[in-house]
């Protein structure tokens with residue numbers, strides 16, 4: 303870590319444990335430089351993004367053999383390529399001749415060939431070289447097959463996604479996802495498929511942007527329409543259970559105590575607000591199911607249990623997979639799971655809202671924020687290849703619901719506020735915002751590694 | 753599956769629904785001339801639909817644009833199509849393309865050196 307001590311310590315902050323500048327001194331304060339300091343950001347690139355498991359694409363982006371999609375993280379580009387045996391390989395996206403990036407975006411390798419657009423060298427879908435134009439003009443030592451093979455990166459499939467790790471010595475994915483993988487499996491994470499997928503670019507650090515989704519504490523002020531007509535003073539702050547886990551992961555969800563829904567009306571009204579304002583956790587489909595049993599509910603019935611039963615009956619009738627006990631998952635009625643370092647799942651019933659946040663344009667103060675609506679489709683339904691609908695402005699009400707627009711607008715105001723004279727650190731609630739401190743402490747642990 | 757006759761060699765290639773002619777040929781081991789392998793960049797795959805045009809799916813805007821931009825004007829005919837974009841709705845199309853070669857015969861060509 304000497305380079306970090308030398309480069310960053312003097313210039314940008316007093317290094318803490320393992321030479322990490324602007325370290326977390328506890329779980330309750332986040333030094334503001336962690337959100338804009340160039341040295342801190344460079345350290346994240348070296349010690350976090352180059353060495354962590356991260357979601358590179360959803361499987362529905364590359365459904366067929368020879369489909370590919372590019373994944374970019376901090377200036378590194380990888381190609382996720384579906385193989386004829388349906389496995390997925392992650393190949394570093396650079397020609398072995400003179401480094402030209404081989405593919406951009408998403409597409410298909412017709413004829414199973416990756417072709418360099420510069421001099422036409424070619425590779426099979428598995429990264430083995432298949433053609434060198436004018437090979438007779440090269441010294442044999444320049445064309446050793448091992449050197450010509452496209453470099454491969456660690457890739458594993460879990461939860462409907464392809465995950466990559468640029469560190470060849472990383473421990474297995476499943477270890478890194480502990481304990482949230484088990485939690486997500488209780489809600490059948492692997493059954494979800496893309497319903498829609500959009501992106502916004504935000505003028506904010508990637509961590510700051512995602513912290514807005516780690517707590518429900520902001521709900522009555524940021525999303526007053528979700529507070530059921532209550533003022534922020536009257537809105538109960540302790541409705542959620544917040545769990546900070548090992549490895550930087552966390553989760554929150556409604557506390558299970560007491561009647562979940564006081565009436566069928568609260569269930570439908572809340573569902574409508576989510577469906578209109580977000581179109582991802584509760585869907586029209588669910589509201590139709592709820593309407594269907596509205597008149598059958600008797601006073602004193604357990605509305606939550608009746609809703610689960612109606613959804614399950616509907617799924618069975620429609621051929622939608624419904625694993626045994628799905629309705630018993632702690633996430634079934636809505637919850638949030640944060641997968642360190644940058645992925646969110648917010649499941650409800652057999653749907654899910656999902657986010658992925660990445661640094662953008664090599665600038666600590668910008669990020670790409672992607673949003674997915676996922677749901678469980680009938681097993682026999684043939685889904686089109688998943689494509690992003692596009693990048694939309696944060697206040698584009700044609701493309702964003704009210705709820706994300708409200709979240710996005712505060713995120714940029716926070717980033718701007720960080721630069722205020724006299725503002726040194728954020729301060730966090732022990733009870734409602736512990737997931738944020740937990741993420742930063744894990745980040746420091748990663749940054750301090752040799 | 754639709755049957756397409758390739759002239760002058762006289763092969764019949766079976767093309768799957770939703771599959772392009774070039775991709776089908778490559779999948780079955782034919783050599784279909786190309787440099788870009790299906791990216792609508794090289795124009796090397798271009799062929800002429802000489803009969804049964806009604807059995808073809810018409811060119812979309814992207815294919816037209818690629819040919820307008822990249823195909824030398826003296827080579828372009830009204831019946832020109834990119835084999836890497838050409839799909840079929842029915843049997844009966846006849847496509848002219850020189851240089852298409854059959855899959856290597858394992859008996860006479862054990863190395864598969866057909867290129």
Ligand code: FES
Pocket residue numbers: 397398399400401402418419420421422423
């Ligand atoms: S740079 Fe790729 S073939 Fe030359």
Ligand code: FES
Pocket residue numbers: 774785786787788789790791792793794795796797798834835836837
């Ligand atoms: S294969 Fe290159 S344009 Fe069709």
Ligand SMILES: [Fe+2]
Pocket residue numbers: 514520521524525705709
């Ligand atoms: Fe929010």
